[in-house]
Amino acid sequence: MSMYSVSFMWTPGEYDAEFHRLNAEIDAVAKSLPGFCGSESWRSTDGLRGNAVYYWNNLDDLAKFASHPTHLEAKRQYARWYAGYHVVVAEVLRSYGDGQMAHITRDAGAHKA
Secondary structure, eight states, X not given: OOOEEEEXXXXXXXXXXXXXXXXXXXXXXXXXXXXXXXXXXEEOTTSSOEEEEEEESOHHHHHHHHTOXXXXXXXXXXXXXXXXXXXXXXXXXOBOOOSSSOOHHHHTTOOBO
16 A cells, blocks of 8 residues: 655744635645545744645545645745745655554554564
8 A cells, every 4th residue: 555745844934814714724625535644743843844744545635635726825825924845745665663652654554664
């Protein structure tokens, strides 16, 4: 079974009501697609970087997410809210740990070591 991760890394700017509206809608779009496995996010301790990782079990639903009108609208306006961003799309080749911590890749059946 294949799994893909999309890491959206950003340098925060100022967020407004439109940002929060679009962000909530984008999250709902992702969750509505059958290929969506889950997401996780973090912020650096200094607050200068963020990273949201979305996990997908197929590229078709990932493409639907990327081309959804709400997602495209947010991309057009990104400079209002972010001082910069970078995206990495990767295939998950391995997922492993000591078994004591739940994780999207393990729980969704990604390849094990």
